[in-house]
Amino acid sequence: MRASAVLGEVWRDTVGGASRAVWWAAVLAAAVSLVAWADVRSVVSILRDAAAFRAGGGAVQVLKADGLIDGRRCDALAQTAGVTAAGAIRPAPATRLWSLPSSPVTSLEATPGFIALLAQVGQSVDQDASLVGGVWLSSDLAQVLGLAPGQVMRTAAGPAVVAGVYSWPDDGRSRELGYAMVVPVPATTAFAQCWAQLWPGDPSLDALPRLSLDGAVDPAQLSSGQLNPSLGRAHQASARLAARPTAWAPWAAAGVGLVLGYAATRGRRLELAAALQARVPRAHLVWQHLLETGLWAGAGMVVAAAGLLWGAAAGNPDPGWAVWLIGARSVAAGGAAALAGAVIGAVRTRQKDLWRHFQER
Amino acid sequence: MSQDVPLGKRDLSRGRGEPAPGRDPTHPGDTPPLKRVTAHGLGHQFAGGRRLFEGLELELRAGELVAVTGPSGAGKSTLLSILAGWTAPAAGTVTRQGVSHTGWVMQNPHGVPRRTALDHVALPLLARGRSRRQAAGEARDILARFDLGEAADRLFKTLSGGEAQRLMLARAVATAFDLLLVDEPTAQLDLGTAATVNAVLAQLAQADAIVVVATHDPHTRAACDRVVDLADHQPTSGRAATPTTDRATAPTTARLWEPSGSVAPDAATQPPDSPPWDTESQATAPTTATRPWDPPGWGAGSRT
Numbered sequence: 001m002r003a004s005a006v007l008g009e010v011w012r013d014t015v016g017g018a019s020r021a022v023w024w025a026a027v028l029a030a031a032v033s034l035v036a037w038a039d040v041r042s043v044v045s046i047l048r049d050a051a052a053f054r055a056g057g058g059a060v061q062v063l064k065a066d067g068l069i070d071g072r073r074c075d076a077l078a079q080t081a082g083v084t085a086a087g088a089i090r091p092a093p094a095t096r097l098w099s100l101p102s103s104p105v106t107s108l109e110a111t112p113g114f115i116a117l118l119a120q121v122g123q124s125v126d127q128d129a130s131l132v133g134g135v136w137l138s139s140d141l142a143q144v145l146g147l148a149p150g151q152v153m154r155t156a157a158g159p160a161v162v163a164g165v166y167s168w169p170d171d172g173r174s175r176e177l178g179y180a181m182v183v184p185v186p187a188t189t190a191f192a193q194c195w196a197q198l199w200p201g202d203p204s205l206d207a208l209p210r211l212s213l214d215g216a217v218d219p220a221q222l223s224s225g226q227l228n229p230s231l232g233r234a235h236q237a238s239a240r241l242a243a244r245p246t247a248w249a250p251w252a253a254a255g256v257g258l259v260l261g262y263a264a265t266r267g268r269r270l271e272l273a274a275a276l277q278a279r280v281p282r283a284h285l286v287w288q289h290l291l292e293t294g295l296w297a298g299a300g301m302v303v304a305a306a307g308l309l310w311g312a313a314a315g316n317p318d319p320g321w322a323v324w325l326i327g328a329r330s331v332a333a334g335g336a337a338a339l340a341g342a343v344i345g346a347v348r349t350r351q352k353d354l355w356r357h358f359q360e361r
Numbered sequence: 362m363s364q365d366v367p368l369g370k371r372d373l374s375r376g377r378g379e380p381a382p383g384r385d386p387t388h389p390g391d392t393p394p395l396k397r398v399t400a401h402g403l404g405h406q407f408a409g410g411r412r413l414f415e416g417l418e419l420e421l422r423a424g425e426l427v428a429v430t431g432p433s434g435a436g437k438s439t440l441l442s443i444l445a446g447w448t449a450p451a452a453g454t455v456t457r458q459g460v461s462h463t464g465w466v467m468q469n470p471h472g473v474p475r476r477t478a479l480d481h482v483a484l485p486l487l488a489r490g491r492s493r494r495q496a497a498g499e500a501r502d503i504l505a506r507f508d509l510g511e512a513a514d515r516l517f518k519t520l521s522g523g524e525a526q527r528l529m530l531a532r533a534v535a536t537a538f539d540l541l542l543v544d545e546p547t548a549q550l551d552l553g554t555a556a557t558v559n560a561v562l563a564q565l566a567q568a569d570a571i572v573v574v575a576t577h578d579p580h581t582r583a584a585c586d587r588v589v590d591l592a593d594h595q596p597t598s599g600r601a602a603t604p605t606t607d608r609a610t611a612p613t614t615a616r617l618w619e620p621s622g623s624v625a626p627d628a629a630t631q632p633p634d635s636p637p638w639d640t641e642s643q644a645t646a647p648t649t650a651t652r653p654w655d656p657p658g659w660g661a662g663s664r665t
Contacts, residue, residue, distance in 0.1 A: 005487040005496075016516075018475040271473050277464055278485035278536050355447065358467045 001284040010291045018271075021296035024264050028300030031256045032334035033307055039249035040311045040327035043241065050200075050237040051317035057121045057173040058231035059084075059201055063194045063209035063224045065217060071187030074194035074212035075113030083208065084199045085121075087114025088191035095181055096156040099145055106180040111187035117195055118182065121227065122166025134163025136182040172230025190214065195227065201234040250333040257334035261297070261341025265289050265349075272346060273354035286346045293342035301335040396423040396459035396539050398444055398571055404452035404596070405439055413439060414594040415452065421573060423459075423539075426566040428582045429575045431591030437575035440591065441465075441542040444573060457540070460571070464538035468545045470525035474518035478509055478528050481517060485536035500535060507531040507561045523554035527561055534565060541565065543574040547581055559584045 013019040053059060063069070069088050077086035088111045094104030110118075118136060119125050128134070128149035137147060142165040147153055153160045160183075168178045194212040198205050209224065226233075241247075265272070275285055308327045313320030397420065404415030413436030421427055421444075429437050442448040443455060445463050472481050479500050486496035504513045507527045512520060520528060526546055533541050543565070547555035555578060562584040565572045576582055 001488050002490060002492065005491075005493060008493050009484075009487070012476065012480060013473075016475045018473050268473075270471055274471065275484060275488075278488055278532065279462060280484065280488040284488075352447075354467075354471075355465060358469060 001281055006284050006288050007291070009288050010295070013288075013292055014295050019268075019292045019296065020264070021292070021299070024260065024293075025296040025299040025303065028257065028260050028297055028334060028338055029303040029307075031260065032253045032300070032331050033304040035249050035253040035256065035334070036304060036308055036327040036330035037311045039244075039246035039330055040308060040323055042244050042246040043323050043326055044312070044314070044316045046237060046240050046244065047316060047318055047323070049240075050235050053231050053235040054084075054197065054199060055121065056171050056231050057227035058235065059199050060117070060121055060195050060197045060227035061206050061209055061224060062174070062227050063196075063212065063222065064192065065194075065213060065222045066192045067190050068214055068217050068221065069191040069194045069212050070214040071111045071189060071191045071212075073214070074191065074196075074209070075111050075187050077194070077196050077208060077212060078113055078116070080208065082198055082200070082202055082205050084197045085113065085117035085119075086194065086196035086209070086212075087111045087117045088187065088194045088212065089114055089182070090190075090192040092183060097145070098154040098156070105141060106176075108177070108180055108182050109185040109191075110182050111191065112184060113187065114195060115182070115184055117197055118164075118166050120197060122168055122177075125164060125166050127164035128162070133184060134161040135184075136164045136166055137162055138178055138180055139165050139167045140179050141181065171228065173228035200237050203234055249327075249330040253330040253334035254337035257297070257337030258341040258344075261293050261338035261343075262345045263341075264293065264296075264338075265342045265345030269345075269349045269353045270357055272349040273351050273357075276349070276351045277354060282347075286343055289342050289346040290339060293339055297335040297338040300338075301331050304331045304334075396569065396571055397421065398455065398457050398460060398540060400444070400450075400453060400455045402453035403440075403443065403450050403455065405436060405443060405448070406451050412451075412596040414591050415596045417453070417589075417591075417594045419589065421540075421571045423569050423571050424566065425587055426563065426572045426574065426585045428585035428588045429573060429591065430577060430582050430588055433577065435591040435595070437577075437591060438544055441544055441573060441575050444540070445542055460539040462536070462538045463540045463542065464533050464536055466526075466529045466533050466541070466543040466546060468548045470520075470522070470529045472517035472520075472525065472528065475516055477514050477516055478504060478520060478524075479513040481528055482531050482535045485532060489537075503531050503535050504528075506534075506564045508557065521554065522550050523557045526550065526558050530558070530561065530565055534567065537567075538570055541570055541572045543572065545576055545578075546574065547576070547578045556580065 014021045067090075069090075071088045074086055074088040077083050089108045092107040092109045095107045096104050115136065119127070122138075126139075126149055135153070137145070137153075142148065142162070145153065147162050147165075149162050149164050151162050153162055163184075166177075166182075168175075170178065194209040196209045198208065207224075210222075213222075272285060272289070276282060305324075305328055308324055308331065309320070312324035312327055316323055399421075400417055400419040402415075403417035403419065404412065406412040413434075414431075417440075429440055431437055439448060443450045445465065446455070446457070479497060482500035482503055483491075483493070483496040486499050487493065491499065501510065501513055504510055507530055509524060509527055509531060512524050512528075517525065517528070526549075530543070530546070533543075546562070547558050550558060559578070559580045562574070562581060565574075566586065574581060574585055582588055
């Protein structure tokens with residue numbers, strides 16, 4: 001049988017509806033979407049929990065050692081693998097504001113690295129990106145003062161520009177920054193605390209902030225802990241991802257695809273048996289049904305993969321691409337297994353099926 | 362009836378220059394194709410059942426259209442199955458010579474609902490290497506012979522019962538079987554529709570195909586060249602095996618069987634999983650075995 005004749009049969013069966021390509025594409029798309037979505041939403045759910053854990057300060061380790069923290073060393077921790085941000089702070093004399101002369105405002109001096117960490121831990125940060133320097137206010141304080149980023153605040157020491165406002169919800173985290181002003185200073189001096197956000201959480205790295213200590217320090221002078229212990233010791237995102245029940249989704253999708261490919265081909269066994277009796281070589285028949293299945297399986301995969309874009313992105317705190325790839329593995333497994341099922345179905349068909357069918361009627 | 366068909370038309374299913382199976386291409390035209398199915402002392406009964414027929418002697422040659430008739434339950438379909446190699450006979454042997462492709466047309470027509478009649482007939486031609494254009498041209502000619510010229514471009518699902526059954530016959534011709542077994546082609550049709558099938562039945566007779574039609578329809582029987590009546594081979598009749606009779610002629614005994622001479626049997630009985638078209642798995646000589654239900658003296662094809 002010529003290759004063009006095989007392709008012609010594929011085309012006629014597909015366009016004419018003999019292979020019920022639209023139906024099988026829809027069934028495959030629906031089935032693998034169901035499986036892939038279950039997995040993707042499960043992953044998104046874990047990522048959302050992880051993001052909430054990070055945003056709540058659960059991943060931030062705080063080392064307190066008054067006057068013993070090297071600001072530069074602390075900032076440099078952010079370059080370490082497993083540390084997403086790090087910076088140091090120290091208390092500063094309370095700032096007296098013209099608008100609140102009777103209530104000096106808690107002030108903290110912070111390294112540039114700390115300002116970067118604030119953007120990750122301080123939820124809903126509002127920043128005037130055009131400003132270099134300037135002070136940061138907690139949202140509670142900014143609301144009382146009626147100030148927004150870019151505006152100038154009058155203090156006893158002179159005017160100060162508001163560079164940004166950070167939200168510091170009362171969610172169990174340390175309240176030190178809840179009603180405070182953070183003033184960026186060079187990291188070259190000694191600080192009181194070193195904060196480091198460790199992600200993904202690895203308990204063996206919890207002691208990492210100690211690298212910011214300036215020389216040997218008596219352990220009695222140190223204390224350390226989570227910024228927000230109410231969120232649990234560690235999130236264990238990696239472990240939860242690995243242990244999620246839907247991690248088996250590609251196998252489930254492959255099983256579904258195999259059954260569909262087989263069913264679609266075996267459902268046409270009289271047609272296949274008749275083709276064999278019409279002296280169509282089996283290899284050519286297998287190719288024909290592989291290609292016909294490839295067309296509807298390919299269409300089903302495209303539809304499922306397109307739908308998965310939304311499933312991977314909706315509510316995902318991270319870029320959806322990585323999660324989409326996780327779901328796409330299920331889609332690909334389902335489509336590939338459909339091809340395998342079709343081949344098995346075509347190979348298993350015998351001319352005898354035709355005879356048997358009519359004998360059994 | 363088949364004599365009215367020009368040879369050129371009969372050979373439409375075979376490509377130009379393509380030798381018929383069994384014909385020696387180096388000596389074209391000097392001998393008829395060596396295709397023959399011979400049965401000796403054929404008898405059959407189902408396990409625990411009554412005997413269907415016995416003492417059947419047959420020689421079937423390419424180019425003739427043979428009807429197998431007999432009352433209901435006489436074993437017509439079973440005989441076809443034995444000739445095809447699907448069923449091992451309880452007694453006797455079947456030898457097939459030059460038969461590598463066996464086809465079957467069932468009582469119920471079957472096809473792909475959303476493919477055209479033309480597609481159904483073109484497929485076997487494509488399978489043997491024709492281009493789409495060549496196959497379509499030849500298929501249209503064959504369809505016209507089966508009075509389906511107007512139906513060529515209609516979908517299978519729109520064909521009437523008679524048209525669909527004629528399409529099965531047309532496809533069988535296009536497939537160029539060496540041995541074609543047709544089982545009750547009009548059994549599912551009303552009289553008028555059956556007449557349209559009987560009218561084209563003679564088109565099945567091809568120079569290089571053995572065609573056997575099991576039927577209880579007298580009109581189908583009349584359309585055949587020769588009749589094998591299983592009523593003449595009933596075990597209860599007490600008669601010796603009688604020869605089959607020529608259709609439409611007085612019941613003179615025609616020369617319907619003869620020793621196979623030097624013809625080497627290429628297959629007799631086959632294991633159930635080896636279709637007759639699996640030539641590579643065919644047995645090269647008949648083997649016999651006795652089964653528990655066989656009366657003394659009955660041989661049976663071995664089932665392995």
